[in-house]
Amino acid sequence: MEEYSEKQLSILTVAERLFADQGFHGTSVRDIAQEADVNIAMISYYFGSKDKLLESIFKYRMETSRKFINELLENDTMEPLQKINSLIDRFINKMLGEQYFQCIMSREQLNSQQSPIRDLIWQLKGEMLGLMRPIVTNAQEAGIFYKDVDVEMLMTSLFGTIHQVIPAKHILRTNPEAKDLNDDEYREYLKNRVGTHLKKLFKAILTHEF
Amino acid sequence: MEEYSEKQLSILTVAERLFADQGFHGTSVRDIAQEADVNIAMISYYFGSKDKLLESIFKYRMETSRKFINELLENDTMEPLQKINSLIDRFINKMLGEQYFQCIMSREQLNSQQSPIRDLIWQLKGEMLGLMRPIVTNAQEAGIFYKDVDVEMLMTSLFGTIHQVIPAKHILRTNPEAKDLNDDEYREYLKNRVGTHLKKLFKAILTHEF
């Protein structure tokens, strides 16, 4: 657990946004320094290198992802389908709340050569799956959920749909429904729309009901 | 419609793979020249610049996507659900068959600053949506599909799921089912698995049946 000063956080935040918008190699340390209003040398001084800066972003964000997972493990009083719905809502909230980081993840998971970062991503995905699977399995054994469910594919659709929505948000805005919303309203509209959609998908597949 | 010589095609193919694996800015023209076994200058000579090389890749691949769409518009004898299933199969075949290009699309659609390429991507997505929507609408009016369906979100899940499967293919390989398959067998296994999953999703949402 590392503590960051205001200046360090500024660098992290700016770098995260630029990496998301232009890619890691498409962003120069000079870009970052300029937008964060710090001297170029400070980046190496604080983080060691551009690569380690990216690593720091991952460590920083993944820490909160772990907390997120642990929080979810505690809600044990709900019905299986309620659990699923709550999980979906929280995933959407989390991922749309850190869109820049999710963009970086989308990009980095495509890199073919294996790296510590790529390993971290798939490890995290595995943990998310580990969160969903027991809920489903338990409900299946209790006869509440149907048996032949490809939980892995269901999670793939969950992540994939949200990851598609993030870059599509500029475009979906042109919908007549969403045309006149301000940014906050639109964000809520999006969350609601993708949430409704995903809950419908999961409910249908898991319970064969609507 | 441009015709490419063997050498030009070699450059295009190599560049496509490298852009997919390492990103556009993560790949140097020297990398491309070396792997394609041509002189560096030939890239500028044939394509004008690195940027235009990427554009050429897009034009090349998108041409086949347009053909793909037109082919699909002809199958008019099938039942609505058959059409949907056929569409899903063809999407999967197409996208997994050009994984490198799909990776590039995944990356490029994340770029925040608008570019001709980004516009092309969303235009193509719009056309894919335009392919699905009338099938659904017609079947809805015929009382075969249910009314309240978010076709746009359904397509988002379709693309998102496949785009997630592409980088996940290295990982999914570790499944006990897929462990001992060779590359071709594994590709078929993947296609079948994601296809079954997506057809189930669509059928459930559209017909409320299983």
Add this chain to the structure above:
DNA sequence: GTTTAAATTAAACGTTTGTTTAACTTTGTG
């Protein structure tokens, strides 16, 4: 065979890249 255009090459071009240096300022401590 000569001429003209296209293809190909190694070398060099000017930028931009990530990183480091060395000097300087600020801050905290005794």
Add this chain to the structure above:
DNA sequence: CACAAAGTTAAACAAACGTTTAATTTAAAC
């Protein structure tokens, strides 16, 4: 105040970048 550590700076570094040049080879046409 004095001293040491941390923070900050402009400048410089070599390396890599995309692109161009000018010279040479190959191919095609007459």
